Structure formats: structure tokens, C-alpha cells
Amino acid sequence: MPELPEVEVIRQFLTPKLVGLSFIHLDILNPGSFSGQPRLFLGQKITALSRLGKQLSIHFGPKLSLLVHLKMTGQLIYQDQSSSTTLGHASPRRSSHTRLIFTLSDSSKLFFNDMRKFGWIRLLKTYQLKKFQANLGPDLLSPKFTPSYFRRQLRSSSRPVKSLLHDQNRFAGIGNIYANDALFLAGIHPLTPSNKISSLKSKKLHLYLLQIINQSVKAGGSTARDNQYLRPDASPGTNQYHFRVYQRQGQPCLVCSTPIEKIKVSGRSTFFCPHCQNFLQFTSSHIRQLFFIDHDQ
Numbered sequence: 001m002p003e004l005p006e007v008e009v010i011r012q013f014l015t016p017k018l019v020g021l022s023f024i025h026l027d028i029l030n031p032g033s034f035s036g037q038p039r040l041f042l043g044q045k046i047t048a049l050s051r052l053g054k055q056l057s058i059h060f061g062p063k064l065s066l067l068v069h070l071k072m073t074g075q076l077i078y079q080d081q082s083s084s085t086t087l088g089h090a091s092p093r094r095s096s097h098t099r100l101i102f103t104l105s106d107s108s109k110l111f112f113n114d115m116r117k118f119g120w121i122r123l124l125k126t127y128q129l130k131k132f133q134a135n136l137g138p139d140l141l142s143p144k145f146t147p148s149y150f151r152r153q154l155r156s157s158s159r160p161v162k163s164l165l166h167d168q169n170r171f172a173g174i175g176n177i178y179a180n181d182a183l184f185l186a187g188i189h190p191l192t193p194s195n196k197i198s199s200l201k202s203k204k205l206h207l208y209l210l211q212i213i214n215q216s217v218k219a220g221g222s223t224a225r226d227n228q229y230l231r232p233d234a235s236p237g238t239n240q241y242h243f244r245v246y247q248r249q250g251q252p253c254l255v256c257s258t259p260i261e262k263i264k265v266s267g268r269s270t271f272f273c274p275h276c277q278n279f280l281q282f283t284s285s286h287i288r289q290l291f292f293i294d295h296d297q
Contacts, residue, residue, distance in 0.1 A: 002070050002229045003175030004054055004140055005216035006237065010076055011051045012217075013232045017078055018046045018058065018104070025103040033099035033112060036123025040064065052139050053172030057129065065129050067122045073097075074112065074119030078232040081107035115228065136172040140213055145171065150206045154194040161197060161205075162190035163266040174209065177222055180271050181244040182208040189277045190263070190270045215239065245271040 002010075022045050026038045044060040051057070056068040056076075068076065081104075100112035100121060112121060124132065137153075138144035153170045154161070165171065165179040183190050185208040188201055197205070216222055221237030223229050225247060230236055240247075244254060249262040253273040263270050 001072060001175070001177075001224060001226065002054065002074070002221065003177055004051075004173030005178070005213050005239070006221035006229050007051050007054050007056050007070065008141070008217050009221045009237065010232055011049050011056055014076065014078060014110075015049045017108070017232075018110075019048060021046055021108075022105045023102045023110075024105050027101040027103075028099075029101070030099040030114075030117065032117060033114060033119065034121050034123075036066075038123075041066065041123055052133055053136055053168060054175065055133065055136075063126050065124055065126065067124050067129060067132065068112075069120055071114070071116070071118035071120075073115040073226070073228040075114070075228070075230050076232055077111040077113060077230065077234055079109045079111065081109075110232075135169050137168065137170040138172060140171060140173045140209060145206075145210075147203050147206045151199065151202045154197050154202055157194045158196075159194055160191045160265055161188060161194045162268075162270055164194045166266065166268065173213075176268050176270075177224065177243070177246045178209065178212055178216070180246040181212050184245045184271075184273060184277060185212070187277055190265055190272050215242070245273060247271065 022043050024042060026034070026042065028034050028038075041060050041064055044064065046058060047061050048059045049056065050059065054069070056070075058066040058068065060066075068074075070076070095113065097113045097115045098111055099114050099117070099119075102110040102112075104110065112119070138149065150171075154164065157164050162179055162183060165174045165183075166176070168174075180190070182205055186201055186205040188197060188205060216237070216239040219237060219239035219242065220231055220235070221229055222239040222243070223236035224240055227236070245260050248260045248271060250259050252258070253260060253276055256273065256275045258273055258275040260271055261274055263272075
């Protein structure tokens with residue numbers, strides 16, 4: 001956490017707030033959270049925000065960027081210049097978890113909060129950014145993430161499919177939440193060897209990965225039990241109300257009422273239905289029951 005949908009929500013929110021402005025001051029409260037020389041970007045106009053997998057980039061023209069990796073508990077919280085609160089929400093701005101404070105040229109602020117201190121922001125030149133991200137696979141929302149590409153990656157490995165889905169060198173952006181739920185929707189046990197998955201199941205898994213990720217973006221991302229992910233206005237996401245198996249250990253399956261089980265796969269908590277992910281062939285009616293189409297924001 002945050003995963004691809006959460007970082008995409010942050011990018012979409014911050015783009016109209018930041019583009020055209022510049023950072024004029026940076027307070028570094030935890031030196032380990034920032035790398036680079038602030039003087040190189042302070043005063044430079046922000047031209048765009050982009051995302052690759054779980055990584056967010058803030059660009060200053062074609063030569064310089066801030067690369068943001070939120071890791072497990074990182075947050076980017078935006079405070080409007082005209083308000084002492086964060087856009088109407090209780091502000092977590094300056095706290096024991098605030099590591100960096102960016103002041104913008106319109107006097108608004110961007111807070112980098114990170115409880116566990118695993119996240120970071122780095123100032124990179126364009127060639128350094130490209131080199132840093134060179135080993136990442138195609139972004140899930142990229143045209144390069146095709147069913148045929150996905151199928152080739154599955155066929156090339158005997159690793160458990162749940163483990164393979166987390167390999168950012170193959171697929172940039174798949175995290176634990178969406179891997180769990182997509183495998184459930186596709187009816188695939190998480191320990192299934194990747195190269196044993198049929199062509200039909202591969203197509204289903206590819207489809208459901210894209211569908212649940214896009215749905216989560218629409219819902220503002222997932223604020224799970226740790227309550228660490230917040231949108232930049234300090235409000236929680238709402239996709240957690242639509243989890244299929246993730247964090248539902250012991251609760252009845254949404255399709256067959258069998259209790260959801262939890263195991264560890266490559267050190268990650270993994271949730272699945274022992275009935276549906278072995279035997280059940282999903283019908284269109286099952287899928288319609290599990291997907292929410294419209295969600296009030």
C-alpha cells in the first residue's frame with residue numbers, strides 16, 4: 001500500500017493543483033526521506049505529473065523530475081493556501097509522521113507523511129529517472145499490457161501465480177489487494193504454478209486485473225485496515241467496501257459462503273476461497289453480483 005490505483009488517484013488529484021506552479025521552499029524534517037539538492041528545482045515551474053506502476057513523478061520541464069515512492073505508509077497531503085485545514089477534512093499535515101513539507105508559489109503546501117519511513121522522494125535528471133525505471137515491466141494501464149504479453153509472462157515461469165503477479169519487473173503496479181481479488185474473480189488458486197494456467201484463465205485474469213484496478217481508481221483507491229492511504233485532500237478511499245477476498249479471512253465467500261482462508265505466499269498475506277478458486281466456473285451472473293458499476297464519490 002499504496003498500489004497503482006492509489007498512486008493514480010493522487011496523480012489525478014494533484015495535477016491541476018500543481019502544474020503551472022513551482023515549489024519555493026522545502027522543509028526536510030527527516031533527511032532519509034529526501035535525496036538531491038533542493039536548489040536545483042526550487043523556483044522551477046512544474047510542467048506535468050506522471051506515474052509508472054506505483055511510482056509518481058513530478059516533472060520540471062524535460063530535464064528534471066522528483067520521483068516519489070510512497071512504499072507502505074507514505075502519503076501526499078495537499079493543503080490549499082486559503083485554508084488552515086486540508087480541503088475541509090481533518091488535517092494530518094504537521095505531525096510526528098510528517099517528513100517533508102513543500103511550499104508552493106501560491107502558498108499552498110504539500111506534505112509528505114510516512115509513519116514507517118520506508119517511502120522517499122528523489123530529485124533525478126531525466127536520464128537518471130529512465131535508468132531507475134528501466135527494469136520495470138509495462139504499467140498495467142499501458143497499451144503494452146496486452147493479453148498476449150500477460151500470457152507469455154505466465155508461461156515463462158513455474159512460480160506460484162500470486163508471487164509472479166507481484167514481480168514489478170514483469171508487471172508494474174500489481175499489489176497485494178488487487179492480486180488477491182483478481183485471482184478470486186478468475187477462479188485461480190494463488191499457489192497455482194503460473195505456467196499451468198490455461199489460456200482462457202489467463203485472459204480472465206488479465207481482464208479482471210484491469211477491471212478492478214480501474215474500479216478502484218474510480219472509488220478513490222482503497223483505505224485498508226491500516227488506514228494509512230489517504231487521498232491528497234485527507235479523505236479515505238472507498239474501494240475497501242468492495243473487497244472480494246482481501247482482508248476477509250473467516251468471512252463467507254460472496255459467491256458460495258465458504259469461509260475465506262488466509263495463507264502466506266512469498267511472505268505476503270494471501271486470501272482466497274477454497275471452493276471458488278478450485279472448482280467453480282464463474283457465470284456472467286456471478287460476475288455482475290461482484291462488480292459495482294457506479295459509485296458515488
